[in-house]
Amino acid sequence: MATTAPALLPAQQATLNAIRTPAERRPAYAHTFAAELRDEAETALAELMDAARDMDSRGLWVSKRSLAGVFGCEARYLADEDSPFEWTVPTARGTVLHKAVELSIHRRFEPEDAVDAALERLIADDDSLGSFLAAASEGELADLTANCVALLTRFSETFPPMQRAWRPAAEVRARARLGAGSIVLSGKYDLTLGSPAPLGGSDGLQRAGKVIIDLKTGSRSATDPEDLRFYALVETLSVGVPPLGIGSFYVAEGRIEHEAVTAEVLASALRRTVDGIGRLIRLRSTEHEPRRHPGPPCRWCPISAGCGPGQEWLSDPDD
Template sequence: MEENEVLNPSQKSVLEHLGAKFTDRPLFSETLQQELKSELTLRLSKFQSSIPDSDTLYISKFHLNQIMRCECQFIADREKPFEWSVPTVRGLVSHKAIELSVFWRQDIDPLSLVDEALNRCSNGDDTLAKWIHTLSDGDHSQLRSDVNNRVGAFLESWPPLKKEWTPMLEAPVRAEFAEGKIILSGKVDLSLGKPYGNTAGKVLIDFKTGAFYPSHREDLRFYALLESIRLGVPPRMVATYYLDRSDFSIEHVTENVLEAALFRIEDGVERIVNVLFGDAEPKGCSSKWCELCNEENA
């Protein structure tokens, strides 16, 4: 960002929310990384014997949210073959276009970024490329428009990201437990900053649209724990940014936050192991948004 560049109020708000003086950043224990690893190893190793030798249990934020929300829906979705959908592709292409915007060398308009992202996703012989090629002209145009709205919202409401902020987009993070039988993994939409010694400096950001849900905060706690295990220093803050209203939901990372994420992972893995490999009958839910349980209760 140039020194004389003028920022709008939303862009200034991003800087105000995410910035912090070095003296205000938390210092974490040198032993925290090993303590978290040991605790999670202890809590997850007890499930190892229940997982067949031919299986590996992959756990993402999506799996945890599913099993916590409705075990019946978790099983039903797992048994269905994966299919691309407009919402899934819309999010993926939006993130790719935002990633390109951060590292593009010249000024570029949102729609050009969208077209470049779509071209990259449609070039190849994978299932995503094939799905995009099956779209009608109308559906392709609608997808292009929807993604353009998201990318435009990001470029309007966020300041240009300086290289000194160490921006990383869609960076994978992963941790293995129970001798590789349980793998926790995910990709953070955007991370900024880095730790200095044991002083936290990184901020993890997820981009969303629509209303706030408690699971949004749980998603970022999951990422914060994995990042803490990977680096040994937790992020200082996690934030969900809602593109359609230019607003943050922020949580400062503490050891209590990491502990809550750890307990939730243990709970989620236990439920998944029980319904997949044990004798437990999957439990339904009472949510009005659950199509499966609403059909059964009708």
């Protein structure tokens, strides 16, 4: 017996319309596409491989965060790298929400139950976040729970219910090793839907089918589209087939900004990644003076008190 698709709220339907592409309109790629892209990447990075290996015998690990850092304020990026990370209720919020969404994929939870289960799982983990949550006060946990329940409720009202046929997966780690591990591109996708598939036949074509989604619990950032294009590059190099699409889902807005992945998008991501790796290597040399780029992040920058451009920006009454 055929099953009837669930009725959707307007925001859910808008999200589904943005990320859904009929099979006949999904691009197909030659089985050599990813190998050729890898060759292009390693050729472009050839002069940086030795420097990357000299910096760390395990290879230079590159993430969307490190790329955003070197394309923004280099001084702040270095300060953040040198400062030990400390969990707070605001910084834990996104991780708790992601875990609650992950649990909700495979079992229908009410938002309060999903958040409680997420906190229980995270506290049980033997890591820094688990330790922070275990030591948090009742007030901090209540605040965190209330925030995450509100966000998850908002998510459930604006994101279409995920079906098993979509093959949803959360907190997906991906890596692409270049130059025998001299450089490692690393990412963790908040959510993926769908999967690629071979078309069969002698031409060996592979059809794109996966959508990679970042769940955003805060405000928009200018680097959000570039972050996802980096993920598309990592996915292509690691799986061998480009994703079908990428998107940032802004939970408070209940809106997704979606982009179809094309060869041109991947070429742009590769150029930015190569440029960023060069900047990372130069920045970590003692001869390079870090560039200072004042802006909204100055409000929470750990070195803003001693930064002239930062203080000038913060003192501007029109900022």
